[in-house]
Amino acid sequence: MCRTLYIHGHTVLDFMVWCCAIEKAAGTDGNALQDQQLCKNNIPIIVNSCLAFVTQYGLGSKSLYLKSGNPLKVRELLEDFKKDARSIKLKVGKHQLEDVTDVLKYFLYEIDDALLTKELYPYWISALGNDTVF
Secondary structure (H helix, E strand, O other), rough: OOOOOOOOOHHHHHHHHHHHHHHHHHHOOOOOOHOEEOOOOOOOOHHHHHHHHHHHHHOOOOOOOOOOOOOHHHHHHHHHHHHHHOOOOOOOOOOOOHHHHHHHHHHHHHOOOOOOOOHHHHHHHHHHHOOOOO
């Protein structure tokens, strides 16, 4: 569902102030998970987009997360996601699989939060004690 919002200002300065505020709100405001732009399921859009791309185009690839992408393209794509994750549409041909997997790896490396929280630590350890093969 799309919605349209019209903003009317009396001067160009009014418009510029609103425009800057909207652009700032659209971007990422930090390195914590809570500061990221989230999708419907409260997953950071960058994670959701990268995993969807990998699921669609990379599941048949061997050593998928071991291959390195182009560092310049990876950094550029990571910065684009941080500016406005909702505007980034990953497309085969335009984006390489290795670049997308590196973006995901760098994002997860750079976030300030621990993915495996202290509260859940006992559950992770107990899961290791099972005879389940991972």
